[in-house]
Amino acid sequence: MTYYNVGKIVNTQGLQGELRVLSVTDFTDERFKKKSVLALFDDKDNYIMDVEVASHRKHKNFDIVKFKGLYHINDVEKYKGCSLKIAEENLTDLDDGEFYYHEIIGLDVYEGNTLIGQVKEILQPGANDVWVVKRKGKKDLLLPYIPPVVLDVDVAAGRIEVELMEGLDDED
Structure with missing residues (x-):
């Protein structure tokens, strides 16, 4: 079974079994909604168990999540440092x-016929995502995911077509 990362448990929150999660998904409301089933993996990426979300709320930059059947700090403290993942069959279809x-991660990025590099990471600094593109012999390129820059994404072909605006590539 294939799983995808949705967050990392960084600490406990209070005494009632809540966990502080650093989310790595755009879909926090869906991933952490009540009755959602997530998989818990340890720091060595070994599957531990499935957990069902009992409650979710936002607090500062964290998602505070409580799981069904784990209602005390002593029940959840051992999961600090663990990852939360979603099974592939639980992913929902997205709009165009x-x-x-x-x-997106791993796709080749082209400007015309010129290969720029490959997306290695996605950052969420604010208004829009920023794709980190690994380039050969150059510093990583920070590519904002906005219409004037990202022209086309073809997941099936493994290709992203971009137009680098002036000032985006500081090594030119």
């Missing part, structure tokens, strides 16, 4: 122009 991170 929307992508899961795992679909």
Whole structure:
């Protein structure tokens, strides 16, 4: 079975079994909604168990999540440092122009016929995502996911077509 990362448990929150999660998904409301089933993996990426979300709320930059059957700090403290993942069959279909991170990471980025590099990471600094493109012999390129820059994404072909605006590539 294939799983995709949705967050990392960084600490406990209070005494009632809540966990502080650093989310790595655009779909936090869907991933952490009540009755959602997530898989818990340890720090060595070994499957531990499935957990069902009992409650979710936002607090500062974290998602505070409580799981069914784990209602005390002593029940959850051992899961600090663990990852939360979603099984592939639980992913929902997205609208046109929307992508899961795992679909974008690893795609080749082209400007015309020139290969720029490959998407290695996606950052969420604010208004829009920023794709980190690994390039040979150059520093990584930070590519904002906005229409004037990202012209086309073809997941099936493994290709992203971009137009680098002036000032985006500081090594030219």
